[in-house]
Amino acid sequence: MKRFLSLLLVLAMALSMTVSASADSVQDALAAAAAMTNEELYEKAKAEMAAGAQLNFYSTTSFAEKAANNFMAAYPELKLVYAEIDDVETYTILTNTIGSGVKDSADMALTQNGPDLKTYLLDEGLAYTYFPESLKDVVEEKNQDPAIVTYINSLLIYHNGNGSVGLTNVWQLTEEEWKDKVFFKNPTNETVNINFLIMLTSPEWNAKLEAAYQSRYGKAWEKGEFETCALEFIDGFLKNVNYTYTSASKMAAGIASGAPGNMGLFVFSKLRKVDEADRSNLTIVQFENAVEGFSGFMYPIYATVAKDTDCPYTCALFINYLLSEEGFAGEKSWNSSQGYYSPNKTIQKPEGLDDQPYEYWTDCLVFEDLTYINDHFVEVYEFIATRVG
Amino acid sequence: MRKPQPNSSMREPLLYRLRAFVTKPANLLLVFFLCVLAVLSLMPMVTMLTNMFTIHLGTEKRLYRMPTGSWTLVHFQKLFEGSDWSRVNFWEPLKHSFIVAFGAGILGIAIGGSIAWFVTRSDLKCKKFISSVFVFPYMMPAWTLALFWTNMFQNSQVGGGNIGMIESIFGVCMPEWFVYGLFPMIVVIGLHYSPFAYLLIGGILKNMDATLEESATILKASRWTIIRRVTIPIVMPAILSTFLLIFSSGFSSYTVPVFLGSAVKCYTLSTKMRALIQAGYQGQGYIIAFVSILLGCIILGINQWFTGKRKSFTTVTGKSGQVSLVKLRKANWPITIVLIVFICFVAIMPLISFALESVIRQPGNYSLSNMTLHFWIGTEDSAYETGMIAGILLNTTMWKAVGRQVLLALVVALIVGTSGMLIGYACVRRRGTRLSRFVESLAFFPYLMPAMAFGTIYLAVATSENFKWLYGTFALLVIVSAVKFLPFASRSGVNSMLQIAPEIEEAAIIFGVPWHKRMLRILFPIQKSSILSGYLLPVISVMREVALFTLLVPYARYMLTTMLFSFNETGYAQYGSAVTLLIILIIMLINSLTNKLTGASFDKGIGG
Numbered sequence: 001m002k003r004f005l006s007l008l009l010v011l012a013m014a015l016s017m018t019v020s021a022s023a024d025s026v027q028d029a030l031a032a033a034a035a036m037t038n039e040e041l042y043e044k045a046k047a048e049m050a051a052g053a054q055l056n057f058y059s060t061t062s063f064a065e066k067a068a069n070n071f072m073a074a075y076p077e078l079k080l081v082y083a084e085i086d087d088v089e090t091y092t093i094l095t096n097t098i099g100s101g102v103k104d105s106a107d108m109a110l111t112q113n114g115p116d117l118k119t120y121l122l123d124e125g126l127a128y129t130y131f132p133e134s135l136k137d138v139v140e141e142k143n144q145d146p147a148i149v150t151y152i153n154s155l156l157i158y159h160n161g162n163g164s165v166g167l168t169n170v171w172q173l174t175e176e177e178w179k180d181k182v183f184f185k186n187p188t189n190e191t192v193n194i195n196f197l198i199m200l201t202s203p204e205w206n207a208k209l210e211a212a213y214q215s216r217y218g219k220a221w222e223k224g225e226f227e228t229c230a231l232e233f234i235d236g237f238l239k240n241v242n243y244t245y246t247s248a249s250k251m252a253a254g255i256a257s258g259a260p261g262n263m264g265l266f267v268f269s270k271l272r273k274v275d276e277a278d279r280s281n282l283t284i285v286q287f288e289n290a291v292e293g294f295s296g297f298m299y300p301i302y303a304t305v306a307k308d309t310d311c312p313y314t315c316a317l318f319i320n321y322l323l324s325e326e327g328f329a330g331e332k333s334w335n336s337s338q339g340y341y342s343p344n345k346t347i348q349k350p351e352g353l354d355d356q357p358y359e360y361w362t363d364c365l366v367f368e369d370l371t372y373i374n375d376h377f378v379e380v381y382e383f384i385a386t387r388v389g
Numbered sequence: 390m391r392k393p394q395p396n397s398s399m400r401e402p403l404l405y406r407l408r409a410f411v412t413k414p415a416n417l418l419l420v421f422f423l424c425v426l427a428v429l430s431l432m433p434m435v436t437m438l439t440n441m442f443t444i445h446l447g448t449e450k451r452l453y454r455m456p457t458g459s460w461t462l463v464h465f466q467k468l469f470e471g472s473d474w475s476r477v478n479f480w481e482p483l484k485h486s487f488i489v490a491f492g493a494g495i496l497g498i499a500i501g502g503s504i505a506w507f508v509t510r511s512d513l514k515c516k517k518f519i520s521s522v523f524v525f526p527y528m529m530p531a532w533t534l535a536l537f538w539t540n541m542f543q544n545s546q547v548g549g550g551n552i553g554m555i556e557s558i559f560g561v562c563m564p565e566w567f568v569y570g571l572f573p574m575i576v577v578i579g580l581h582y583s584p585f586a587y588l589l590i591g592g593i594l595k596n597m598d599a600t601l602e603e604s605a606t607i608l609k610a611s612r613w614t615i616i617r618r619v620t621i622p623i624v625m626p627a628i629l630s631t632f633l634l635i636f637s638s639g640f641s642s643y644t645v646p647v648f649l650g651s652a653v654k655c656y657t658l659s660t661k662m663r664a665l666i667q668a669g670y671q672g673q674g675y676i677i678a679f680v681s682i683l684l685g686c687i688i689l690g691i692n693q694w695f696t697g698k699r700k701s702f703t704t705v706t707g708k709s710g711q712v713s714l715v716k717l718r719k720a721n722w723p724i725t726i727v728l729i730v731f732i733c734f735v736a737i738m739p740l741i742s743f744a745l746e747s748v749i750r751q752p753g754n755y756s757l758s759n760m761t762l763h764f765w766i767g768t769e770d771s772a773y774e775t776g777m778i779a780g781i782l783l784n785t786t787m788w789k790a791v792g793r794q795v796l797l798a799l800v801v802a803l804i805v806g807t808s809g810m811l812i813g814y815a816c817v818r819r820r821g822t823r824l825s826r827f828v829e830s831l832a833f834f835p836y837l838m839p840a841m842a843f844g845t846i847y848l849a850v851a852t853s854e855n856f857k858w859l860y861g862t863f864a865l866l867v868i869v870s871a872v873k874f875l876p877f878a879s880r881s882g883v884n885s886m887l888q889i890a891p892e893i894e895e896a897a898i899i900f901g902v903p904w905h906k907r908m909l910r911i912l913f914p915i916q917k918s919s920i921l922s923g924y925l926l927p928v929i930s931v932m933r934e935v936a937l938f939t940l941l942v943p944y945a946r947y948m949l950t951t952m953l954f955s956f957n958e959t960g961y962a963q964y965g966s967a968v969t970l971l972i973i974l975i976i977m978l979i980n981s982l983t984n985k986l987t988g989a990s991f992d993k994g995i996g997g
Contacts, residue, residue: 062959083944084955088667092845092940095446096852102860104943119447119669183549186651188664244548244569244652249960251549257751259550273960275751378452381668386473389654 026312030130030305033316037134041320044313046077053311054079055318058094059110060087061150061301063334070330071321078314087112087191091120098126098306107309108318110149110301113191114370115377117146117302127304132320135344139323143343148300149322150334151341151358153365154196154248155268155296156285161260167285170209170293171216173263174236183251183264184241188388196297198373198380199366201230205294209233212293231383238387249273256281265296268355269339286364287354297366298341414904418815419824422808426831429872433846434682434834440675441465448669464672478661478673483680486657489574489646490639496579497635498628501586504728508587509594510620511715514725525736527584528976530933530950532644533969534577536957537739539648540746542568548652554742557755569652577645580735582635586628588926589884592919593627594620596888599713612715626887629692630880634836637685641839643936659839666845678842685837689830740973746966764963781967786946793863794949795975798931801870805878806924808871813882813923814912818891829883836876840936843873848940861943873937874930878923885919886912917987925983932976 033041057068057080068080081104085093090111097105098121109127111117121127129146136144158165167173173182187194199205210229213221226232245251245264252270255262256278263285271279286295303322305315321327325347334340335347341358349355410416441464444455453463468479507513508520526534543553544562548569555561566572601623605615621628646657658677666674717724748760761767767780781787812832819825835843847869851860859865889912897907913920935950942948945955949972956965 084946086939086945086955086958088663089940092848096848097860100852100857100860102852102857104861116447116669119451124446186664188668189647191667194668242548242652243654246647246651247958247960249958250962253960253962254549254551257551258548259545262549270960277751277754378448381448382474385664385668386477389477389656 026305026307026309027128029312030128030316033313034131035133036313036316038317038320041313041317042075042078045075045311045317048311048314049078051310053107053314054081055107055309055311055314056081056083056104057108057110057315057318058083058085058090058106060085060090060112061110063332063337063340064110066332067322067327067330067334068318070333071318071327074321074326075317078317080314080318088189091116094306095120095124095126099308101308105308106306107311108303108305108315110303110322112152112299112301113195114146114300114302114368115195115374116191117304118370118374121304122146125307127306130303130305130316130319132316132323135320135323138346139343140345143300146302146304147319147323148343149303149319150301150328151298151343152301153268153296153298153339153341153361154192154266155339155365156263156265156291157252157255157268157271157282158263158285159255159258159260159281160283161281164283164288165261165263167263168289168291169212169216170291171212171233171236173240174233175240178240178263180240180242181262182237182240182242183245183255183262183266184243185246185248185251185266186243186388188385189246192297192299192368194381194384195299195368195373196366197234197384198376199297199368200234201228201376201380202369202372205366206230209293215292234384235387238384252282253278267339268296269337271339272337290364294366295364297368298361299368300343413818415815415818416824418811419819419828422812422815422828422832423824426828426872429868430831430834430875432850433838433843436846436849437675437678437838437842441672441679443672445669445671449672461672464670464676467670468673468676478665479658479677482656482658482661482677485571485646485650485655486640486659486681487684488571489578489642489657490636492571492575493578493582493639494632494636496575497582497586498590498632500579501583501588501631502590502624502628504583504732505587505591505594506620507724507728509591511717512721513717513728514721515729519725519728519732522736523587523732524584525740525973526580527582527588528929528933528973529581529739529969530644530935530953530972531578531581531642532648532935532957533743533965534581534739535573535645535648537742538573538577539568540742541738542573544568565653569649570655571650573649574642574645574655574657575639577649578635578639578642581645582631582638585634585926586631588922589627589631589881590624592922593624593884593888595918596916597623603713625695626692627884629695630884633685633688633692634876634880636688637681637837640681640684641837643839643841659841662839663841666841675842678839681839682834682837689833689837740970743966743970743973747963747970749963764967781964781971787949787952787968790946790949790952791971791975793947794932795979797863797866797870797948798928798979800867801874801931802924802927804867804871805874805927806920808875809878809880809882809923810913810920811882812875812879813884813886814908816879816883817886817889818894829879832879833876835873840873840934841939844869844937844940851941865941866938866948869937869941870927870931870934873934874927877926877930881919881923881926885916885923888919889915921983921987925980928979929976932972932979 033044036044055078057064059065059082062084065082065084068082072078072080083106090109094106094109122129131144131147156167158167172178185193187197200209206228210221213229221229221232226235245254248267248270251264251266252274255264256274268284271282274282285291303319305312309315323342323344325344327333328342328344328347329335329350335342335349338353338355341349341361343358345358349357442460442462444450444453444457444459444461446457450457453461455461467474469475504519504523508516513519539553541554542563543551544556545552546562547565555563597620601619602615605619610618641659642657643659643663646655646660650656650660658681662674662677665677745755747764748762749755750761751759763780765780766782768783812828816825816829847865850856851865893911893915894907897911902910933950935954938948938951939954942951946952949968953965953968953972956968
């Protein structure tokens with residue numbers, strides 16, 4: 001009888017632990033997965049699939065689907081289901097579905113806009129970060145938590161029909177001659193654009209803008225109407241900006257076939273969507289000459305794992321894959337296009353692509369820092385939103 | 390002291406009243422729809438109201454340092470405090486929205502009503518062509534018309550300096566106000582909804598008793614006096630309903646202001662609502678949504694006051710079915726030609742434009758050497774693909790999306806059309822009662838709510854503990870669409886039933902004809918064209934809806950329209966144009982099949 005009662009007690013404890021600790025077990029599994037080899041992870045992942053799981057992953061980038069197809073070819077017993085979601089709706093959908101128990105909710109997500117990722121998913125415990133031990137030496141620490149699977153850059157690019165526009169200093173873009181000739185997606189509709197503008201107010205970029213100001217106007221910037229140099233730049237820049245194009249692809253194609261001399265600040269990789277006949281009309285400012293201030297900005301795509309996934313090891317293996325050369329530089333994947341950069345320093349851009357490696361861009365582009373943006377979002381957002389009109 | 394007991398003489402009237410109440414089908418229908426709509430229509434309203442007074446996760450929580458879900462008035466203070474924030478995010482967009490909605494309402498009625506009058510009340514030539522083709526703009530998603538507008542009128546002097554068709558062919562550069570801003574928004578939304586005005590007003594004009602006008606003629610009233618004192622008052626309920634629908638649609642339109650307003654920094658409340666919600670200011674976003682509902686309610690109130698003021702709008706009395714057409718004489722051909730040219734421009738040109746855009750590789754280059762059928766029937770995986778394998782006609786994902794969209798349209802039409810007719814019947818038969826007014830208003834509420842806010846609220850509901858089985862299912866799309874598009878059918882139902890004199894049904898009651906036979910054999914046949922428009926309008930609405938589905942579909946390529954929006958957003962204009970054309974062809978096919986099977990269609994019921 002005693003033995004029976006003990007057994008019952010143990011069973012009850014085990015059951016209660018199983019029920020109450022599913023979130024912990026995902027975190028534990030991810031922690032364990034970080035130290036495993038890909039072969040070990042594959043075995044674990046196969047067991048998850050055998051138990052009826054499939055990896056539903058949500059992404060805002062269509063290249064992720066190609067990576068998923070390549071992954072399934074490399075690991076044939078695993079099943080990934082890709083769901084493309086719009087950047088604008090990403091966090092609304094994820095916060096409502098993760099943990100709600102709805103069918104086919106996300107097991108992992110590839111998302112942009114770090115501050116929202118932190119606020120909506122990580123701080124609320126809806127998603128966890130994961131990074132493999134084996135790649136810690138080849139990926140900078142700042143790119144590990146949350147794991148960045150690719151960087152994407154937006155660059156200053158112009159129509160060269162009238163020759164060079166002679167842009168050597170970003171303050172030129174705030175001057176009258178550029179009125180309505182600088183094309184930029186409305187930052188209140190495009191999260192990465194507003195994040196870029198907020199980053200300009202950071203001490204580091206404010207200082208760079210002050211230096212560029214001094215260089216352009218021959219005098220030091222002085223506090224007046226604006227509290228900081230960055231705010232004055234943002235004010236002047238937004239006064240000149242034209243929001244005709246509502247997507248980066250349209251902007252790329254529109255500037256390429258539009259009026260000579262027009263300048264855009266848009267996603268570099270969208271050049272692949274410009275018809276070949278028009279592509280020679282475009283010049284990337286940074287490839288022509290260095291610009292005092294910046295030549296554009298760089299934002300990351302983060303990978304996180306949902307707290308209620310039933311396949312954490314498959315998620316871990318897929319993230320490993322995306323960070324590896326096989327995954328990042330596989331057929332038709334990110335590395336085959338301009339404008340995508342792996343944080344894994346061992347992966348280089350292929351030759352003949354008219355692009356530069358990740359390191360090249362680190363000094364001339366404004367990088368997204370989710371902590372800074374998160375801390376200063378409200379004050380700068382309101383400054384920008386009232387100037388967008 | 391004993392309490393006074395109700396005696397039998399007091400109870401009996403109550404019982405009689407109750408019995409009398411339940412024996413009238415109209416009452417039972419009203420109670421049924423009251424219960425259903427209270428859950429499906431009122432619930433999102435309540436959720437939205439709650440959201441205006443609570444702190445949300447994210448920006449609000451950070452900004453106001455209050456826990457998520459706590460009650461506050463801070464969103465109101467922030468939005469109305471009179472600062473730059475308030476001006477930029479509320480007052481100026483409000484002004485723009487009002488101008489666009491009002492202008493589009495007037496323009497839609499002016500164009501749709503005039504053409505409806507010419508087609509139904511005059512001896513105009515080529516009626517069949519005009520009637521069939523004029524409804525095309527309503528079949529297209531509004532933003533595709535906006536794209537057509539920019540494709541036509543953009544020029545080297547405005548926006549990005551991209552050359553449009555007019556400059557390309559005639560060398561003419563239209564001024565900026567013509568290409569971008571409030572003017573094109575009014576024109577595009579007005580044109581988009583003018584077929585709607587044509588259908589609703591034309592339906593009434595067609596069924597109008599000719600003796601009313603003839604009597605006025607006998608009394609020597611001038612043609613203008615007859616129009617002003619007889620025709621317009623009779624169609625006034627339809628005019629007001631149409632104005633209300635166009636005004637609300639124009640007010641909450643999102644995509645048209647984005648495409649036509651962004652270039653000149655002209656924003657409306659709907660674009661600001663989306664921007665605020667996206668930036669984490671959900672409370673203020675929902676207040677903006679509420680303001681648009683409030684304005685709609687005011688117009689709804691005016692509409693109800695007007696229709697309540699008049700004792701009757703009966704135009705079908707069973708006494709005369711003759712229609713005497715106004716002879717246009719010498720003006721006939723000139724008017725016909727002007728109308729055909731106008732209709733070709735707004736209805737045929739967009740189709741030609743979409744067809745052309747779907748076969749050219751390089752934008753703006755319309756030479757034969759630049760043309761390809763790759764986007765329709767291409768088989769190779771080329772640089773143009775976007776996860777799609779080449780041509781849309783050979784892509785299984787696309788065909789699955791087509792299947793879902795058509796099935797959804799048909800299921801929703803069946804539910805909404807039937808419900809609309811029954812609501813119309815019940816509300817008209819019990820007109821003047823509180824219950825009737827309440828059900829009519831409840832059925833209309835979802836129309837006033839911006840589709841995006843509606844989708845957001847239903848997403849929250851479908852992911853809550855009790856309803857999570859609904860999330861990502863087709864059933865959720867059916868429910869949401871049925872509620873959102875019920876106003877079309879209920880308006881159509883009310884308008885058509887208002888025209889039928891109660892004596893017609895009363896005569897059948899005297900002969901002991903049961904209710905279902907009265908509906909099927911008398912009321913439905915009399916107002917067939919008008920009632921069938923209540924079935925057909927939701928088909929069009931579902932076939933071109935995007936904002937409502939964006940949050941509720943499991944993935945972007947689940948429905949044809951979400952796929953189309955994705956193509957337009959990602960810059961695949963050729964695929965986008967091909968899908969737009971396909972949507973219009975599918976709607977025309979459904980229209981034509983309905984015509985073959987029932988003898989009714991969007992246009993035939995009026996004048997074709």
